[in-house]
Amino acid sequence: MTEVETNAALDAHKKFAIDLFNHAWSLFDKQDRTPDDDDEMINAAHASAFHWWMLKGEIDETRWLQSTPRSHNQLANVYIKLKRNEPALYHAKRCVDLCIERGIADFDIAFGYECLARALELDGNTEERDKATKLAKEAGEAIEKVEDKEFFLTELKKLSWI
Numbered sequence: 001m002t003e004v005e006t007n008a009a010l011d012a013h014k015k016f017a018i019d020l021f022n023h024a025w026s027l028f029d030k031q032d033r034t035p036d037d038d039d040e041m042i043n044a045a046h047a048s049a050f051h052w053w054m055l056k057g058e059i060d061e062t063r064w065l066q067s068t069p070r071s072h073n074q075l076a077n078v079y080i081k082l083k084r085n086e087p088a089l090y091h092a093k094r095c096v097d098l099c100i101e102r103g104i105a106d107f108d109i110a111f112g113y114e115c116l117a118r119a120l121e122l123d124g125n126t127e128e129r130d131k132a133t134k135l136a137k138e139a140g141e142a143i144e145k146v147e148d149k150e151f152f153l154t155e156l157k158k159l160s161w162i
Contacts, residue, residue, distance in 0.1 A: 017051035
């Protein structure tokens with residue numbers, strides 16, 4: 001492949017990753033979602049994650065390192081929304097594990113723990129849910145940007161067991 005072809009392919013991966021990520025969220029929030037919409041949401045979230053993965057070593061390392069846990073967070077949220085506990089737990093745990101492994105804090109780890117708490121709630125594991133909720137709150141309090149912290153803490157208060 002020529003350098004121009006390589007750059008075009010990388011640009012396509014980036015565009016698809018972003019567009020599919022946003023598309024999955026648009027379906028997530030859709031009222032009266034159909035089973036076909038659910039399938040499309042799952043496929044869009046997985047496809048976005050794949051396109052981010054294909055950019056490994058090709059984009060700013062910080063952005064790539066953040067994109068993987070964010071993809072897992074989105075996938076966990078999709079599966080939580082669809083009440084599918086096993087894949088929700090897998091992706092939520094993977095999100096948190098990657099944040100810890102890569103030293104990603106702030107907004108990402110806070111929402112990782114929040115998502116893990118919701119996945120554990122769906123799975124019926126209230127003891128671990130409460131631990132994850134505590135970690136989410138602690139991580140949320142450490143978010144640097146005031147507006148991000150306020151947004152996160154508002155979202156955290158929406159959890160039914162708090």
